[in-house]
Amino acid sequence: MKKTHMRELFAANPNRFREFFIEAAGIKLDFSKNLITAKTMKLLADLAEERRLTDAVNEMFRGEQINRSEQRPALHIALRNASERPIYVDGQDVMPEVRATLEKMELFTWKIRSTQWRGFSNLPFTDIVSIGIGGSFLGPKLVSAALKPYWNDTLNCHYVANIDGTHITEVLKHLDPETTLFLIQSKSFGTQETLENAKVARHWFMQNGGSEDTIGKHFVAITANVPSAIEFGIAEDNIFPMWDWVGGRYSLWSAIGLPTALAIGMDGFRALLSGAYAMDEHFRTAPIDQNLPIILALLGVWYSNFMDADSYAILPYDHYLRGLPAHLQQLDMESNGKRVTHNGDEVDYQTGPIIWGGAGANGQHAYHQLLHQGTRLAPADFIIPLHTHNPVANHHAILFANCLSQTQALMQGKTLSEAKQELIAAGMSAREADALAPHKVIPGNKPSNTVLFERATPRTIGALIAMYEHKVFVQGALWDINSFDQWGVELGKQLGNEILRKLVSAPAREQSSPTLDASTQGLVDLYLGRDKHF
Numbered sequence: 001m002k003k004t005h006m007r008e009l010f011a012a013n014p015n016r017f018r019e020f021f022i023e024a025a026g027i028k029l030d031f032s033k034n035l036i037t038a039k040t041m042k043l044l045a046d047l048a049e050e051r052r053l054t055d056a057v058n059e060m061f062r063g064e065q066i067n068r069s070e071q072r073p074a075l076h077i078a079l080r081n082a083s084e085r086p087i088y089v090d091g092q093d094v095m096p097e098v099r100a101t102l103e104k105m106e107l108f109t110w111k112i113r114s115t116q117w118r119g120f121s122n123l124p125f126t127d128i129v130s131i132g133i134g135g136s137f138l139g140p141k142l143v144s145a146a147l148k149p150y151w152n153d154t155l156n157c158h159y160v161a162n163i164d165g166t167h168i169t170e171v172l173k174h175l176d177p178e179t180t181l182f183l184i185q186s187k188s189f190g191t192q193e194t195l196e197n198a199k200v201a202r203h204w205f206m207q208n209g210g211s212e213d214t215i216g217k218h219f220v221a222i223t224a225n226v227p228s229a230i231e232f233g234i235a236e237d238n239i240f241p242m243w244d245w246v247g248g249r250y251s252l253w254s255a256i257g258l259p260t261a262l263a264i265g266m267d268g269f270r271a272l273l274s275g276a277y278a279m280d281e282h283f284r285t286a287p288i289d290q291n292l293p294i295i296l297a298l299l300g301v302w303y304s305n306f307m308d309a310d311s312y313a314i315l316p317y318d319h320y321l322r323g324l325p326a327h328l329q330q331l332d333m334e335s336n337g338k339r340v341t342h343n344g345d346e347v348d349y350q351t352g353p354i355i356w357g358g359a360g361a362n363g364q365h366a367y368h369q370l371l372h373q374g375t376r377l378a379p380a381d382f383i384i385p386l387h388t389h390n391p392v393a394n395h396h397a398i399l400f401a402n403c404l405s406q407t408q409a410l411m412q413g414k415t416l417s418e419a420k421q422e423l424i425a426a427g428m429s430a431r432e433a434d435a436l437a438p439h440k441v442i443p444g445n446k447p448s449n450t451v452l453f454e455r456a457t458p459r460t461i462g463a464l465i466a467m468y469e470h471k472v473f474v475q476g477a478l479w480d481i482n483s484f485d486q487w488g489v490e491l492g493k494q495l496g497n498e499i500l501r502k503l504v505s506a507p508a509r510e511q512s513s514p515t516l517d518a519s520t521q522g523l524v525d526l527y528l529g530r531d532k533h534f
């Protein structure tokens with residue numbers, strides 16, 4: 001069946017932009033440049049109803065154990081619940097704990113920013129180093145960077161995640177232990193990368209003027225595993241709680257967001273939560289056909305399951321939001337990279353897409369070529385604020401024009417006859433134009449969304465991220481998969497420990513550890529410098 005080109009859809013319906021435009025919680029979505037008609041959207045909404053999506057949404061908001069393989073609720077929405085509505089986990093309202101933690105964050109943030117709480121030599125802090133990985137890194141890092149215009153000028157915020165020693169070395173190199181505060185961020189307090197980096201930080205602190213007595217001034221932990229944090233040497237008062245009903249990749253709204261709160265202040269952090277809450281309320285109450293995250297999710301399903309798209313691009317046209325693709329990669333791919341239904345049956349349809357992307361306009365000079373003329377279908381979200389925090393010359397107008405021209409080019413493309421006419425108008429002979437024109441044909445009809453907001457404020461950034469969280473949730477519900485576990489991550493960790501034993505233990509002990517496949521063993525030998533193969 002021949003698809004109607006979007007050019008024709010636009011030509012046939014002067015109202016198309018208005019018809020496929022929606023706004024909620026300060027986020028505007030133009031979804032008119034998609035391969036859809038009103039009928040498509042109606043059928044997709046029917047699919048959502050058939051899959052009893054509303055029931056799934058209500059289950060999440062009620063705190064039911066929707067993470068069935070781990071028998072837990074997924075209650076990031078409780079972290080930003082600004083209403084009086086209690087939210088129960090095992091019969092207990094979690095809201096008092098959530099509020100108490102926000103108050104503890106508020107007091108701590110105030111003490112640090114007002115310089116009441118100082119380092120061991122009585123100097124105020126100048127640098128915060130957040131040590132964490134995965135959800136204990138990507139979300140706070142994204143939000144802190146996105147809200148840089150709101151930073152307090154006296155506090156710098158750094159992130160260390162990778163176990164590659166280069167990461168922490170490069171960060172510590174420029175810091176002064178007297179004025180550096182470490183936040184050890186780990187829900188489990190059992191993540192190898194984080195614990196090893198935390199040990200290095202502690203060692204560095206001790207070697208450079210710190211002591212057992214002053215460690216309490218410089219080290220704070222955010223974790224659901226208080227005993228392990230205490231065992232590591234963190235004072236109990238310096239531990240901010242987390243709960244097992246918050247998934248790591250949904251944890252930036254919890255005390256894991258402390259670096260952000262320190263950087264932008266607690267009023268800013270509360271505004272971030274209020275933006276997410278506004279999106280939660282919209283998501284919980286708006287009908288399917290007027291529901292922003294649901295519409296985004298249905299479009300994603302349309303391309304994944306009906307048009308074989310493997311990937312989905314996230315293209316923020318905002319330098320402050322350049323970390324968004326990385327955060328959404330974890331959010332989406334760790335949530336919906338699943339192969340069995342809730343009941344454990346293997347799915348016979350595609351689930352979560354490969355998320356990729358980067359900041360515009362930079363990407364236009366790199367991977368956009370494939371979007372325009374490659375053979376793969378890669379739907380994309382173009383994300384841009386209407387106003388910039390940095391009105392430099394004409395830059396924002398140029399950026400905006402670039403963003404729009406990309407979605408326009410993806411949609412309309414360039415036909416063979418248009419390409420030929422252009423070449424002839426430029427002075428080429430008909431023969432030359434015939435030879436070159438096919439290379440210049442751009443089929444168009446490539447889908448994209450344009451996501452806009454007034455300005456990157458704490459509120460709009462909160463709403464934007466919550467929108468994507470709910471999009472991912474909706475897709476998980478439609479695919480009948482558990483979006484809240486991540487068993488696939490575990491195998492690598494398990495095998496990694498076995499290999500590590502081979503790399504660092506004495507040869508005699510190494511003999512007794514399990515035999516490796518020939519490739520892995522060959523690579524171990526290379527590392528150990530005892531390669532005999534070449």
Ligand SMILES: O=P(O)(O)OC[C@H]1O[C@H](O)[C@H](O)[C@@H](O)[C@@H]1O
Pocket residue numbers: 133134135136185186187188189190191194248249334486489
């Ligand atoms: O916060 P932590 O317990 O240290 O976990 C950090 C990260 O590591 C894990 O391997 C998971 O894949 C992530 O979802 C998690 O965010």
